[in-house]
Amino acid sequence: MTARITIKGLNKSFATPVLKQLALQVAPGSIHGLVGENGAGKSTLINIICGLLAADSASLTLDGRAYHPTSRTDSLAEGLALASQELSLIETLSIEENILLSSFPQNAVSIDRRAVRQQAKVLMEIVGLRNIPPQTQLAHLSLAEKQLVELAKALSMPADRIKLLILDEPTSALTSSQADQVHKIIKQRAKSGLSVIYVSHRLDDVLCVCDTVSVLRDGVIQLTAASNSLTSNDLIREMSGEELLQHSGDEPRETGDLRLGIEQLSSADFPEPISLQCHAREIIGIAGLAGAGRSELLHAIYGLAADRQGRVVLNRSGANVLIDSANTAAKNGMALIAEDRKSQGIFSGKSISFNTTVAGLGKLSGNLGAIIPKREQRVSEELISRLKVKCEGTLQSIDRLSGGNQQKVLIARWLQSESDVWLLDEPTRGVDAGSKFAIHEQLRKLRDQGATMIIVSSELEELTALCDRILVLSNKKAVAIFKRGQWSKEKLLAAAFSEHKGERALAG
Amino acid sequence: MFGKLSLLFEEFLIFIALLLLMLFFGLMTENFFTLGTLRTISTQLPALTVVTIGMTLVLISGGIDLSVGSIVALSSGVIGIAFTVFELPLPVAAILGILAGGCAGLINGFLGSYLRLPVFIVTLGMLEAGRGMAYLVTDSQTVYIGASIQALSLPISGIGVSASFLISLGLVVLAQYVLTRTVYGRYLIAIGTNEQAAKISGIRTEPYLMWVLVMSGLLAGLGGLMNAAYLGASDPNAATGLELSAIAAAVIGGTSLMGGRGSIVGAFIGVLIISVLQNGLAQMGVSEPVKRLITGLVIILAVLIDRWRGRQV
Structure with a gap:
């Protein structure tokens, strides 16, 4: 029997290779699970299959015919349905309009509203959205309901045309009974010949709904096996890899006095309060899966969250300062380097010097707030050479720098404003190996000089190499904290997955 | 050094465009390079210049101020009434007019920054409301002020340009x-x-976004004073559509409507380009509709060049 989709020799690199010689095959009528840590390459793979990204090299066949989509329109025409993790829905349209957006039933001149209502109702019934009128605006729905609408949208393609259904975290916001309903539909559809790729962090779900499971790590499929021969511990072991951790045997280091007290902090994004004590000369890591609330926690510590509850108290040379806004945080020596450099870090189109000095301009200006250009130039040149930023000079535009060098400029920005409490969100994402090493060295140096750091990273190696303690978040809750020497990659991953598993076990 | 030079280079380019335009009109008309043209331009210019300074600052901060034309009319109305009806001394009346502009700007700024309303909409509202207030203040009549205020816009003997012009030039530099x-x-x-x-x-x-709109209001208030000086009267219909000229001048001068990029000197050259274009075309005997057509094309051309330049960087 010809496979529904066959992928061979798939390579894709961004700054570094993401997928390496990847091969995957899905049989007709099979539900194929795909699991892996953050950054393993799952989303990249899905985007390539759907034509949203171009592979560097690949051979794809769909039902035995060569298949090389260059856009989502192509893959839709070929019968690929996708329910994506970042919901593809439009908030201002109604449920029914969202469901049928890619194929509105039309009469001679306009949208056939009756057909829309009728078809949408059938699909809503299937996914279990029974008590909501189809004309409700999407913005009024809960995340779980939106997720069901997304699924209904994916299923809106006529059953005889749909060949492959890709589900990316389809149940992450659903209750147990809603998820069961979704699984029932998928199994039914698979029986009548539909192939499904099912991506999820809920390992128990994957094992129960899929026929076959593949584990993706570092851009390579590590294992493909029948799901009834696997346990979730097998999956975690394969995802984490067997290589030994660099610094796992290190003795715990001496840390200094209490610097930052986070007391019962919560926000709209993570309702359950989190407390944490951070000391001078200490690096604390925050681990967790994508969407676990790591960045949100960092922003809340820095005073930047909606509905922020609890207290963050900074001890600055003996005096306690209550951190209630980003402005107080920055004024008192706290630094935040956000995950998305482009939208939250750099000032695009501006010079390296502008980007370096913006947080500490007060120190560069004379009376009446006039900036002294010579002083600005001297300070930024000094920092640029200290951090070994590769550039043509401090007046070069920051956009011309590589990701790693941009990140160094952001570190320079906060060095210039003399920060000693650092909140770093994915400090080496998209950074080449050389710069990564240099950034790690710089962070260790800062720590030894007495700084306190909280680092969010999706790379466990990065955390285990740098941190004294690692706090694990799972599903927006703090689930465990490990000291240096107590952790293993397996334990960290198990904790990161725990709330996803726990929720299902509790409900099911 | 590269960044700094390239910034100067951008302003230099616009300046070259201005010179070419002047050369063109110099060759095409007989009387372009005369004191008369300089005088016409320097009396018309100050109000647009000060309003454009405020607009450019607002645009750089990522906002927009559509209410400046109406604030000019409101301020000049306040000055006219304060001087003629309440018989206040002219300097006091002038300060009242400028403060009226500042108040309008404060309302814009407060709503836009602290209440997070979109400034486009807030200042659009102020465009209507400000014009309405200008009519109410003046009772929809042109208020004749007279020679005392006109002194501000008449050429100072020995220098050849007006006090208004010198003030606006000083503000550009500042x-x-x-x-x-x-x-x-x-x-x-x-x-x-x-x-x-x-x-x-x-x-x-928030404070920065608020104060930039207050600044724009104050400058538009000053523009009202200059406008009244130029007319010798407060006209509630004055400066209709001035906000669009100010935006056009700023854009010609290299200011980005997306915020973050712009130059006051560039915007001033933009003001000069617009008024050289208007006066030069008038002297060539081009009709009003064609004048407007050409001005419009120049604005679009400026944005095209800007986009092209943006790709180069």
Whole structure:
């Protein structure tokens, strides 16, 4: 029997290779699970299959015919349905309009509203959205309901045309009974010949709904096996890899006095309060899966969250300062380097010097707030050479720098404003190996000089190499904290997955 | 050095465009290079110049101020009534007019920054409301003020240009200094480039976004004084559509409507280009409709060149 989709020799690199010689095959009528840590390459793979990204090299066949989509329109025409993790829905349209957006039933001149209502109702019934009128605006729905609408949208393609259904975290916001309903539909559809790729962090779900499971790590499929021969511990072991951790045997280091007290902090994004004590000369890591609330926690510590509850108290040379806004945080020596450099870090189109000095301009200006250009130039040149930023000079535009060098400029920005409490969100994402090493060295140096750091990273190696303690978040809750020497990659991953598993076990 | 030079280079390019335009009109008309043209331009110019300074600052911060034309009319109405009906001394009346503009700007700024309403809509509302207030203040009549105020816009003997013109020139220099050399200016550019990054850098964005609109209101108030001086009267219909000329001048001068990039000197050259174009075309005997057509094309051309230049960087 010809496979529904066959992928061979798939390579894709961004700054570094993401997928390496990847091969995957899905049989007709099979539900194929795909699991892996953050950054393993799952989303990249899905985007390539759907034509949203171009592979560097690949051979794809769909039902035995060569298949090389260059856009989502192509893959839709070929019968690929996708329910994506970042919901593809439009908030201002109604449920029914969202469901049928890619194929509105039309009469001679306009949208056939009756057909829309009728078809949408059938699909809503299937996914279990029974008590909501189809004309409700999407913005009024809960995340779980939106997720069901997304699924209904994916299923809106006529059953005889749909060949492959890709589900990316389809149940992450659903209750147990809603998820069961979704699984029932998928199994039914698979029986009548539909192939499904099912991506999820809920390992128990994957094992129960899929026929076959593949584990993706570092851009390579590590294992493909029948799901009834696997346990979730097998999956975690394969995802984490067997290589030994660099610094796992290190003795715990001496840390200094209490610097930052986070007391019962919560926000709209993570309702359950989190407390944490951070000391001078200490690096604390925050681990967790994508969407676990790591960045949100960092922003809340820095005073930047909606509905922020609890207290963050900074001890600055003996005096306690209550951190209630980003402005107080920055004024008192706290630094935040956000995950998305482009939208939250750099000032695009501006010079390296502008980007370096913006947080500490007060120190560069004379009376009446006039900036002294010579002083600005001297300070930024000094920092640029200290951090070994590769550039043509401090007046070069920051956009011309590589990701790693941009990140160094952001570190320079906060060095210039003399920060000693650092909140770093994915400090080496998209950074080449050389710069990564240099950034790690710089962070260790800062720590030894007495700084306190909280680092969010999706790379466990990065955390285990740098941190004294690692706090694990799972599903927006703090689930465990490990000291240096107590952790293993397996334990960290198990904790990161725990709330996803726990929720299902509790409900099911 | 590269960045700094390229900034100067951009302004230099616009300046060259201005010179070419003047050369063109010099060759095409007989009387372009005369004192008369200079006088016409220098009396018309000051009001648009000061309003454009405010507009450019607002645009750089990532906002827009559509209410400046109406604020000019409101301010000149306040000045006319204060001087003629309440018989206040002219300097006091002038200050009242400028403050009226500042108040309108304060309302714009407060609603836009602290209440987070879109400034486009807020200032659009003020465009209507300000014009309405200008009519109410003047009872929809042109208020004749007379020679005392006109002194401001008449050429000073021995210099050849008016006090208004000198004031506006001084403000161009001052505002350029504030923009490029002070923390305030640097923060405006930072906020206009990336508001979120600015917040994370510890910049409290609200006061900056409010004060830039207050500044624009005050400058439009000053524009009202200059307009009244030029007319010798307060006309409630004055400066209709001035906001669009100010935006056009700023854009011709290299200011980005997306915020974060712009120059006051560039915008001033933009003002000069617009008025040279208007006067030159008039002297060539081009009809009003064709004049407007050409002005429109020049604005679009300026944005095209800007886009092309943006790709080069």
